[in-house]
Amino acid sequence: MHAKIANRRKDALHKFSRKLVNRCGEIYVGNVSSLKLVKTTMAKSVLDAGWGQLKTMLDYKCAHAGIVFKEIDEAYTTQTCSSCGSLPESRPKGITGLGIREWTCSGCGVTHDRDINAARNILAAGHGRLAVEIPVL
Template sequence: MLDAGWGQLKTMLDYKCAHAGIVFKEVDEAYTTQTCSSCGNFPESRPKGIAGLGIREWTCSECGVTHDRDINASRNILAAGQGRLAVEIPVL
């Protein structure tokens, strides 16, 4: 049931975006919480597996930047949707 609803939502978004002249792009969110949005590496210090789901904040062992899990993922997803590196997205 959830898959049908999700598919319908994506179909409607695609239609609405096309009608408004906006590009709709679906992005694979896999590993976006684990990839450092500052240096682009997949560091050893990243939150891993089911146990890592409880980790809300982590520090990249490669560049030393501390990340909020959700903000890091959102920067990586935005970068993937725009076809660029998250490193180029300014931190607010």
């Protein structure tokens, strides 16, 4: 039964990574260490998601397809405002801040979803520019 679940997860990751590589010209991911997260209370969730496997699959599939794949340092990406580039005092901080999903920048007044803000900052870092230049979709 465990082997069947593992095979299904691996198949789903292969299909998802292939779709991403076919659809995107560049792929940037945060440098989350799944091995470090396995040692926390989030271990089951991290292992179920297969983050490490997904990054590995994306890396070799991008290399084979000639697509840019980079791991970006994601330090402070959820806390840095993607609109003005500042690190405001009103940002969510530390472990207690993980539960805060939305926050408003005290510098420019823009309200951010934590995950979307981080994604915009990681994309901007991958392109080597400020997130301010990335349009909000």
